[in-house]
Every structure is written in C-alpha cells, then in structure tokens.
Amino acid sequence: MTSVRAPQQKRSIQTKARIMKAAFHLFACKGIHGTNSKEIVKTAGVSIGSFYSYFKNKKALLLEMLDDYLNRHYSMIWQHLDLFSIDQLRREDVKAILTNVFQAYDISPEFHRQTHALRYSDSDIRRIYDKEREREVSQVGYLLENNKNRLRIKDITAAAIVIHNAVENVAHTAKFIGSGKIDEARLINELSDMIYCFVLAD
Amino acid sequence: MTSVRAPQQKRSIQTKARIMKAAFHLFACKGIHGTNSKEIVKTAGVSIGSFYSYFKNKKALLLEMLDDYLNRHYSMIWQHLDLFSIDQLRREDVKAILTNVFQAYDISPEFHRQTHALRYSDSDIRRIYDKEREREVSQVGYLLENNKNRLRIKDITAAAIVIHNAVENVAHTAKFIGSGKIDEARLINELSDMIYCFVLAD
Amino acid sequence: MTSVRAPQQKRSIQTKARIMKAAFHLFACKGIHGTNSKEIVKTAGVSIGSFYSYFKNKKALLLEMLDDYLNRHYSMIWQHLDLFSIDQLRREDVKAILTNVFQAYDISPEFHRQTHALRYSDSDIRRIYDKEREREVSQVGYLLENNKNRLRIKDITAAAIVIHNAVENVAHTAKFIGSGKIDEARLINELSDMIYCFVLAD
Amino acid sequence: MTSVRAPQQKRSIQTKARIMKAAFHLFACKGIHGTNSKEIVKTAGVSIGSFYSYFKNKKALLLEMLDDYLNRHYSMIWQHLDLFSIDQLRREDVKAILTNVFQAYDISPEFHRQTHALRYSDSDIRRIYDKEREREVSQVGYLLENNKNRLRIKDITAAAIVIHNAVENVAHTAKFIGSGKIDEARLINELSDMIYCFVLAD
DNA sequence: TATGAATGAGCTTTCATTCAT
DNA sequence: GATGAATGAAAGCTCATTCAT
Numbered sequence: 001m002t003s004v005r006a007p008q009q010k011r012s013i014q015t016k017a018r019i020m021k022a023a024f025h026l027f028a029c030k031g032i033h034g035t036n037s038k039e040i041v042k043t044a045g046v047s048i049g050s051f052y053s054y055f056k057n058k059k060a061l062l063l064e065m066l067d068d069y070l071n072r073h074y075s076m077i078w079q080h081l082d083l084f085s086i087d088q089l090r091r092e093d094v095k096a097i098l099t100n101v102f103q104a105y106d107i108s109p110e111f112h113r114q115t116h117a118l119r120y121s122d123s124d125i126r127r128i129y130d131k132e133r134e135r136e137v138s139q140v141g142y143l144l145e146n147n148k149n150r151l152r153i154k155d156i157t158a159a160a161i162v163i164h165n166a167v168e169n170v171a172h173t174a175k176f177i178g179s180g181k182i183d184e185a186r187l188i189n190e191l192s193d194m195i196y197c198f199v200l201a202d
Numbered sequence: 203m204t205s206v207r208a209p210q211q212k213r214s215i216q217t218k219a220r221i222m223k224a225a226f227h228l229f230a231c232k233g234i235h236g237t238n239s240k241e242i243v244k245t246a247g248v249s250i251g252s253f254y255s256y257f258k259n260k261k262a263l264l265l266e267m268l269d270d271y272l273n274r275h276y277s278m279i280w281q282h283l284d285l286f287s288i289d290q291l292r293r294e295d296v297k298a299i300l301t302n303v304f305q306a307y308d309i310s311p312e313f314h315r316q317t318h319a320l321r322y323s324d325s326d327i328r329r330i331y332d333k334e335r336e337r338e339v340s341q342v343g344y345l346l347e348n349n350k351n352r353l354r355i356k357d358i359t360a361a362a363i364v365i366h367n368a369v370e371n372v373a374h375t376a377k378f379i380g381s382g383k384i385d386e387a388r389l390i391n392e393l394s395d396m397i398y399c400f401v402l403a404d
Numbered sequence: 405m406t407s408v409r410a411p412q413q414k415r416s417i418q419t420k421a422r423i424m425k426a427a428f429h430l431f432a433c434k435g436i437h438g439t440n441s442k443e444i445v446k447t448a449g450v451s452i453g454s455f456y457s458y459f460k461n462k463k464a465l466l467l468e469m470l471d472d473y474l475n476r477h478y479s480m481i482w483q484h485l486d487l488f489s490i491d492q493l494r495r496e497d498v499k500a501i502l503t504n505v506f507q508a509y510d511i512s513p514e515f516h517r518q519t520h521a522l523r524y525s526d527s528d529i530r531r532i533y534d535k536e537r538e539r540e541v542s543q544v545g546y547l548l549e550n551n552k553n554r555l556r557i558k559d560i561t562a563a564a565i566v567i568h569n570a571v572e573n574v575a576h577t578a579k580f581i582g583s584g585k586i587d588e589a590r591l592i593n594e595l596s597d598m599i600y601c602f603v604l605a606d
Numbered sequence: 607m608t609s610v611r612a613p614q615q616k617r618s619i620q621t622k623a624r625i626m627k628a629a630f631h632l633f634a635c636k637g638i639h640g641t642n643s644k645e646i647v648k649t650a651g652v653s654i655g656s657f658y659s660y661f662k663n664k665k666a667l668l669l670e671m672l673d674d675y676l677n678r679h680y681s682m683i684w685q686h687l688d689l690f691s692i693d694q695l696r697r698e699d700v701k702a703i704l705t706n707v708f709q710a711y712d713i714s715p716e717f718h719r720q721t722h723a724l725r726y727s728d729s730d731i732r733r734i735y736d737k738e739r740e741r742e743v744s745q746v747g748y749l750l751e752n753n754k755n756r757l758r759i760k761d762i763t764a765a766a767i768v769i770h771n772a773v774e775n776v777a778h779t780a781k782f783i784g785s786g787k788i789d790e791a792r793l794i795n796e797l798s799d800m801i802y803c804f805v806l807a808d
Numbered sequence: 809t810a811t812g813a814a815t816g817a818g819c820t821t822t823c824a825t826t827c828a829t
Numbered sequence: 830g831a832t833g834a835a836t837g838a839a840a841g842c843t844c845a846t847t848c849a850t
Contacts, residue, residue, distance in 0.1 A: 012830090031323050033235075036823055047832045048825085058824065113322045120319035120378055121233050130379060152404070158384055158392040162372055166396075169371030170364055176322055177332065182360055190360040194368075194400040197354075201404060213813065213850095238840060249815045254842065416809095435727050437639075440844055451811045452846085462845065517726045524723035524782055525637050534783060556803075562788055562796040566776055570800075573775030574768055580726055581736065586764055594764040598772075598804040601758075605803075617829090617834065642819060653836045658821065 004056050016054045018044040020065055028110035032062065032118065063124055066115050069107070070132045076104035078139060087146040089200070095192040101167055102184060105175040113176040137164045144199060152201045163195055206258050218256045220246040222270075225263055230312035234264060234320065265326055268317050271309070272334045278306035280341060289348045291402070297394040303369055304386055307377040315378040339366045346401060354403045365397055420458045422448040424469055432514035436466065436522065467528055470519050473511070474536045480508035482543060491550045493604070499596040505571055506588060509579040517580040541568045548603060556605045567599055610662050622660045624650040626674075629667055634716035638668065638724065669730055672721050675713070676738045682710035684745060693752045695806070701798040707773055708790055711781040719782040743770045750805060758807045769801055 022044035026035040037058055041051050055061040077100045084093045105112060118125040141160040144151065153159045170191050174184050224246035228237040239260055243253050257263040279302045286295045307314060320327040343362040346353065355361045372393050376386050426448035430439040441462055445455050459465040481504045488497045509516060522529040545564040548555065557563045574595050578588050628650035632641040643664055647657050661667040683706045690699045711718060724731040747766040750757065759765045776797050780790050 033323070037825085038823075041833095048834095049827090049832050050830085052825070053830080117319050117322035120315045121235070126379070133375075133379075152399075153392070153395070155388055155392055158388040159396075161375065161384060162368065162389060162392045162396055165371035165375050166364065166368030169367035169374075172371075173335075173363070173367055177328070177335075182363060186357055186360040187364060190355070190357055190364045193355070194361075194364055194396065197400055197403075198396040201399075217813075239842080240840080250842080251815050251844080252813075255813075260841070419810095437727070441846085442844075445812095452813095453811045453848090454809090456846070457809080521723050521726035524719045525639070530783070537779075537783075557796070557799070559792055559796055562792040563800075565779065565788060566772065566793060566796045566800055569775035569779050570768065570772030573771035573778075576775075577739075577767065577771055581732070581739075586767060590761055590764040591768060594759070594761055594768045597759070598765075598768055598800065601807075602800040602803050621834075643821085644819085654821085654838095655823080655836050656834075658823095659834075664820075 004054065004060075012054075015044075015046055015050060019046060019051060019054060020061070020068075023061055024065060024069075024108070024111060027062075027065075027114055028108050032114050059124065062115070063128065065111075066125065066128055069111060069115070070128065072107055073104045073112070074132070074135065076107070077101050077136075086143060089143065089147050091192065091196050094196050095188060098167060098188050098192050098195075101171055102174065102188065105171055109175040113172075116172070116176070133164070136168075137161055140164050147200070151199055153199050159199060163198070166194070167191060206256065206262070214256075217246075217248055217252055220248060221253055221256060222263070222267055226267060226271075226310070226313060229264070229267075229316055230310055234316050261326065264317070265330065267313075268327065268330055271313060271317070272330065274309055275306045275314070276334070276337065278309070279303050279338075288345060291345065291349050293394065293398050296398050297390060300369065300390050300394050300397075303373055304376065304390060307373055311377040315374075318374065318378070335366070338370075339363055342366050349402070353401055355401050361401060365401070368396070369393060416458075419448075419450055419454060423450060423455060423458060424465070424472075427465055428469055428473075428512070428515060431466075431469075431518055432512050436518050463528065466519070467532065469515075470529065470532055473515060473519070474532065476511055477508045477516070478536070478539065480511065481505050481540075490547060493547065493551050495596065495600050498600050499592060502571060502592050502596050502599075505575055506578065506592065509575055513579040517576075520576070520580070537568070540572075541565055544568050551604070555603055557603050563603060567602070570598070571595060610660065610666070618660075621650075621652055621656055624652060625657055625660060626667070626671055630671060630675075630714070630717060633668070633671075633720055634714050638720050665730065668721070669734065671717075672731065672734055675717060675721070676734065678713055679710045679718070680738070680741065682713070683707050683742075692749060695749065695753050697798065697802050700802050701794060704773060704794050704798050704801075707777055708780065708794060711777055715781040719778075722778065722782070739770070742774075743767055746770050753806070757805055759805050765805060769804070772800070773797060 019040060023035070023040045026040060026043060037048060037051060040061075041048050044051075051061075055064070077097070079100070080096075084090070084096070115125060116129070119129045120126070137160050140163055141156060144153075144156045144160060148156075170187055174187055221242060225237070225242045228242055228245060239250060239253055242263075243250050246253075253263075257266070279299070281302070282298075286292070286298070317327060318331070321331045322328070339362050342365055343358060346355075346358045346362060350358075372389055376389055423444065427439070427444045430444060430447060441452060441455060444465075445452050448455075455465075459468070481501070483504070484500075488494070488500070519529060520533070523533045524530070541564050544567055545560060548557075548560045548564060552560075574591055578591055625646060629641070629646045632646055632649060643654060643657055646667075647654050650657075657667075661670070683703070685706070686702075690696070690702070721731060722735070725735045726732070743766050746769055747762060750759075750762045750766060754762075776793055780793055
C-alpha cells in the first residue's frame with residue numbers, strides 16, 4: 001500500500017514545498033510534457049521515492065499546483081475591490097479591475113499558458129478551470145447586479161459570460177502570444193471602453 | 203533519406219485521404235496525444251509504411267490537417283459577406299457573422315479544441331493559429347474601416363483585436379466547454395449587442 | 405517468381421550500369437549502411453522495381469560491385485609487371501610495385517574502406533576479400549619463387565603472407581585513416597626497404 | 607533528461623557488469639549490428655530500462671566496452687617488457703613481443719574483429735582505435751629509440767608505423783580470418799625475422 | 809518491361825511508477 | 830521515512846522487398 005502522506009512535520013512540509021517549487025519552475029520553462037519526474041526530483045534535491053510519497057502521481061502534483069496557482073491568481077484580481085463603491089462602478093473602476101487581471105497573469109504567464117493548454121485536452125484540468133471560470137463569472141455577475149438599476153443590458157447572466165470571455169481572451173493573447181506591436185495599455189483601454197459602453201452605455 | 207511522396211495517382215490520393223480522415227476522427231475522439239500512429243493506420247486500413255511515405259512524421263500530418271481545417275473554418279465564416287452592404291453594417295449583419303462563426307465551429311468542435319490546446323504549448327501549431335488569428339483580425343479591421351465614418355471608436359487596430367478575442371473565446375466556451383445552462387442564442391445576442399454598441403453606439 | 409534479369413539489350417545494360425554507378429558513389433560518400441535503396445534508384449534515375457529486376461537484393465548489388473572493383477584494383481597493381489625482369493627483382497622494382505599498390509587505392513579509397521569494414525562482419529564480403537587476398541598472396545609468392553636462388557628467406561609461403569599483410573595494412577592506414585604527418589613516400593620507402601632487406605638481404 | 611547513472615552500490619555495479627558481459631558475448635557471436643538491445647538485456651537478465659539508465663544508448667555501451675577491451679589488450683602485449691634489456695633487443699625478444707601480440711588477440715578475437723570492422727565506417731570507433739594505434743606505434747618507436755646506435759634504419763618514425771602495421775595485419779589475418787593451412791608459429795617466425803632484419807640487420 | 813504504392817517486421821528509446829533495502 | 834535501482838509497456842520511425850498495374 002502506498003498511501004499518500006499528508007505532511008505534518010516541518011521537514012515534510014519543506015520537502016513537499018521544494019518539489020512543488022521545482023515543478024512549477026520546470027513546467028513553466030520546459031512545458032509539462034517536457035518535464036519528467038526524474039528532473040523534478042533532481043531539481044528539488046529529493047529522491048523519486050519521496051516524490052511518490054507526497055503525490056499519488058505526476059498528475060496529482062499538477063492539479064494541486066494548479067489549484068494553488070489559481071487561488072493566487074484570483075486573489076490578485078479581486079483584492080482591492082473595497083477601494084471603490086461597487087454599486088457606483090465608474091469607467092476607471094472597470095479599467096482598474098482589468099489592470100489587475102493583466103497583472104495577475106504576471107505571476108507566471110508560462111505556467112498559466114501551459115496549464116491552460118491542457119484545459120482543452122485533459123478533463124481534470126478542465127474541471128479545475130471550469131470551477132475557476134464560474135467563480136470569475138459569478139464575481140462579474142455580482143458587480144453587474146450591484147449596478148442593476150444603471151444597466152442598459154437585460155441578460156445579466158449572458159453578459160457576465162461574454163464579458164468574462166472577452167477579458168480572458170484578450171489577456172491570453174497579450175500574455176501568452178504577445179500582443180505584437182499593440183501595447184497592453186491600448187488593449188485595456190479598448191476593452192474597458194467596450195465593456196463600460198456595453199453594460200452602462202456611453 | 204525520407205522523401206515524402208506527393209500522391210499523384212488515384213490510389214495514392216485515396217490512401218492519403220484515408221489516413222487523414224482516420225486521423226481526424228481519432229484526434230477528435232481520443233485527443234492528439236492519445237492517438238498513436240499504429241492506431242491511425244489500423245483505422246485507415248493501411249500500413250504504417252504508407253503513413254510514413256505520405257507524412258514525414260506524426261506532427262507533419264497534424265499540421266497539414268490543421269491547415270486544411272482552418273481554411274474550411276475561415277471560409278464558412280466569411281462566405282456570404284456579399285449578402286449585405288459592408289459599408290452599412292447593421293445589427294443583424296453583426297449577428298449574422300457571429301452566427302456563421304458559431305456554425306463554423308460545428309465542422310468539428312473536437313478537432314478544433316484539441317488543436318487549440320496545443321496552440322499554447324507547441325510552437326508550430328501556434329504559428330499556424332497566429333497566422334489564422336491575423337487573417338481574422340484583418341477581416342474584422344477591414345469591416346470596421348468600411349464603416350469608418352460611423353464609428354464611435356478611435357483605435358480601430360486595438361478594437362479589432364479586442365472584438366476578435368471576445369468572439370473567439372465566447373465561441374470556445376460555448377463549443378468546447380459547453381455553455382452550461384445558457385444557450386448559444388443568448389450568448390450571440392449579448393455578444394453582438396456588445397460589439398455593435400461598442401463600435402457604432404446604441 | 406522474381407527472376408533476376410541478365411541484361412542483354414543496350415538499354416538494360418545502361419540501366420544496370422547507372423544503378424551500379426549511383427550505388428558506388430553513394431556507398432563511398434555515405435557508407436553502405438547509410439545508403440538505402442530508395443536513394444540509389446533516385447540517384448540512378450530508375451525505379452525501385454527496376455532495381456530488383458537487376459539485382460536479387462541490395463547485398464547482391466554490393467557483391468557484384470565489389471567484385472568489379474577488386475578486379476580493377478588488382479589490375480592496376482600488377483599491370484606493368486612485364487616492364488622489369490621478374491627473376492632479377494631490384495630495389496626499385498619493389499618500390500614500383502608498392503607505388504602501384506598505393507595508386508590502386510586511389511580508384512576509390514572510400515569504397516574500399518567501406519567494403520573492407522564489412523570484411524570482418526559479413527561472411528559474403530569476407531569470402532570475396534579472402535579470394536582476393538589469396539590471389540595477391542599468390543602473386544607475391546610467384547615473384548618470390550622467381551627469385552628463389554637469391555632469397556635469404558626459407559619459408560616462402562609464410563613470407564608472402566607476411567609481406568602482403570604488411571603492405572596492405574600500411575596502405576590502409578595511409579589511405580583510410582590518413583598517414584597523419586608522415587607522407588606516403590616515406591612509408592613506401594621504409595616498407596620497400598623492409599621487404600627488400602627481408603627477402604633479399606641488404 | 608537522460609542522466610546516465612554511475613553505479614555506486616553493489617547491485618548497480620553487478621547490473622552494469624551483467625549488461626556489459628552479455629553484450630560482449632553477443633557482439634562477439636552475432637555481430638554488433640546483429641545484436642539488438644532487447645536481446646542484450648534478455649541475455650543479461652535485466653530490464654531494458656536498466657540498460658538505458660547505465661548507458662546513454664547502444665553506441666555508448668559499445669564505446670565503453672571497446673575502451674575496456676583495448677586496455678586489457680594493450681596490457682597483455684607490453685606487460686613483461688622488464689624481462690629483457692630493452693636497449694639490447696635480441697631476436698628472441700622481438701619474437702616474445704610478437705607472441706604476446708598474438709596472445710592478446712585471444713581475449714576475444716571475435717569482439718576485436720567486430721569492432722575493428724567498424725573502425726572503417728564509424729568515426730567514434732575510429733577515434734578510439736586511432737588513439738590505440740598511436741599508443742602502440744609510440745611504444746614501438748620507444749623500443750627503436752632505445753636501440754638507436756645499433757639500428758640500420760634511419761627513419762624511425764616511418765619504420766615504427768610500418769612495423770606496427772605489419773604486425774597488426776598479420777595478427778588480424780591469423781586471428782580473424784584464420785591463417786588457413788599456415789600455422790601461427792610460422793607467421794611469427796617470418797614476421798620477427800623480417801622486423802629484426804629490417805631494423806637491426808641480419 | 810517498368811513502375812512505385814504498399815507492406816510490416818523490427819529497432820531504439822522514454823518515462824511514470826514500484827518496491828526492496 | 831527515505832532512497833534510487835529496476836521495471837516494461839508503449840511510442841515513433843526505417844527500409845528492404847513485393848506485386849498489382
């Protein structure tokens with residue numbers, strides 16, 4: 001029986017953390033398929049045996065890492081929501097949130113890109129990302145609800161999805177592919193203009 | 203010496219087509235990494251030797267298939283552009299194009315999803331998709347240019363990118379992930395409303 | 405039944421010759437294992453089907469080529485034997501023969517090297533080379549016999565073998581490996597001195 | 607990442623040794639091209655995975671084995687050099703060394719033959735053999751130098767090469783091809799006579 | 809007689825995972 | 830608890846040769 005250990009002692013926690021850090025770095029640099037377990041444990045300075053006592057398998061490691069990552073990502077986006085009156089959303093507020101979104105990708109655009117890729121081919125990864133999407137769409141919907149009486153749109157649910165998708169994909173293009181000659185500021189400008197004008201009118 | 207045969211005779215063309223058809227089907231069903239060459243040729247009813255006389259390697263097959271696919275996809279979207287006055291874009295025209303986009307995904311949402319996944323981790327796939335993106339963004343920009351004097355937006359280049367990204371990702375969410383409880387019509391409605399209102403005002 | 409055709413018509417002879425020429429060139433350049441049949445027929449400008457109607461298989465081609473080559477090689481070495489009195493071998497005669505040997509390798513040192521390699525791992529090639537060796541050793545023995553009364557050596561048979569081996573390997577080193585800083589003239593000098601002094605005394 | 611393990615524990619050393627022993631045997635019997643990795647590990651009684659954790663690839667195994675082999679070979683030839691006055695080389699000393707040479711081939715004439723074959727078609731093998739040749743030629747040169755004042759030859763460098771080549775090839779013929787009806791003793795006799803008479807006169 | 813499409817056995821190598829020490 | 834040697838299924842690809850046209 002190879003039970004997966006829940007690290008309870010200091011050293012254990014450190015070991016597990018070391019593995020995750022090494023894997024995060026390698027996944028970002030060389031891709032997930034391009035990184036094998038030997039390499040991870042070598043970088044982490046632990047044995048392959050240790051690896052398998054902390055993680056059921058390679059996939060489990062990835063899922064745990066992704067979960068952690070998306071939590072940090074989410075927090076960065078929505079952290080300073082209390083700085084403005086959420087029921088009186090102004091143009092600059094929309095822009096501020098979008099700026100947060102773009103910054104949140106800077107934690108590790110590479111890791112995000114690599115895992116995002118798997119979203120479309122691996123059902124476990126997909127599930128995690130779907131949960132994340134729901135959370136984000138909810139948050140957008142929540143903001144819309146709070147400005148309900150000022151809205152020009154009727155279908156808040158659909159609008160939240162559309163807005164979320166627009167933002168996500170503009171960010172992906174900018175961060176994963178490089179926005180080419182266009183700089184991010186211009187994209188954020190147009191994007192926030194589009195959203196503001198869509199939900200609250202010009 | 204691995205010369206890749208260019209099929210010139212009937213039998214050749216058939217064989218190559220059989221391989222591509224089988225691969226298309228398997229890639230869609232079981233994923234690209236989940237499909238091996240042995241399986242492809244078995245499904246196609248040809249030998250592994252034939253496979254490698256038509257394609258330098260598995261990757262070359264994929265790239266050729268993707269190229270074909272994206273051409274069909276692009277055509278479906280922009281095929282009936284002559285049906286309306288492109289310098290007098292109306293709300294229903296935007297909606298018509300969006301409807302085309304959604305339909306274009308129905309050629310094979312699965313194949314599209316599988317290859318789209320690789321876009322973020324494989325540089326060859328990425329190059330093909332980037333070219334496609336440019337083509338699409340250009341087309342959007344062209345439509346905007348043709349309605350220049352009616353536009354409320356200033357930065358056409360950035361707007362074209364933002365619009366393309368919004369549409370693409372809404373379609374991906376709907377087609378790859380399933381729009382959940384929301385039906386596609388509602389998404390298209392909001393999306394076209396957002397775009398129309400963004401570029402031409404309410 | 406796939407009988408191997410003996411070319412009797414002009415075109416046939418040409419075709420077969422073209423294949424052999426192409427193969428000779430490719431074997432010399434890229435090695436025998438490094439050359440595949442497709443490449444040979446492509447270079448020769450004939451079809452793979454033709455190839456197999458002139459040669460039972462790749463090996464048969466090689467054996468036929470080697471046979472041809474060794475005949476030319478042998479002729480070059482012993483061609484001007486009539487220029488000197490073979491029963492009155494002088495120092496310069498020995499040197500002249502050795503010079504012929506070195507020149508004979510220049511037909512194609514590469515082809516010689518490649519086939520020589522197989523001598524130690526392929527029994528068919530070995531047989532051909534063994535026959536060739538016997539022929540050469542006989543010829544050396546014949547020269548020795550013709551100078552019998554002047555010889556200091558007793559065991560002509562063994563001496564012929566030893567002489568042949570010495571010459572062969574010095575030539576191989578010079579021609580296959582490059583004699584390094586030592587030039588061939590010096591090697592020929594020492595070699596002929598050694599042989600002359602061995603068989604006929606100083 | 608293919609890290610090649612350096613065996614540090616008992617079991618490791620045994621496993622690696624088992625692989626090398628099996629390979630040595632198979633290479634000798636069936637030739638190097640005629641032996642595949644599956645067969646080696648099967649004979650060694652280890653897994654294919656083990657093979658590739660000790661050797662980067664099949665070639666690396668061969669090179670390591672050849673290096674080992676040539677060291678043993680060299681040692682056998684020159685081991686008892688201290689038994690005679692090297693500055694007073696006598697006829698029987700030359701013969702003794704030649705006898706050593708012939709015995710050194712008996713470690714494994716087959717393995718020697720197989721690798722020697724590759725010398726002319728594989729540049730890595732060639733490099734190792736060239737290094738070995740240099741070492742041997744140097745040793746011969748060293749012996750000649752030590753008898754400098756007694757020599758009849760002038761060009762020691764060329765003579766060393768010629769002598770080495772003569773000996774090597776006579777040994778190869780005897781050991782790889784079989785000396786036919788001639789027995790080795792006769793060859794050694796003539797060879798040592800030739801060399802002695804060449805360098806020191808009759 | 810010539811062609812070249814088709815064949816498929818066979819090879820090397822990778823890597824996630826297990827388990828004896 | 831930790832180690833790392835050992836495992837072996839599985840994958841991609843080559844190439845001499847056949848045979849229907």
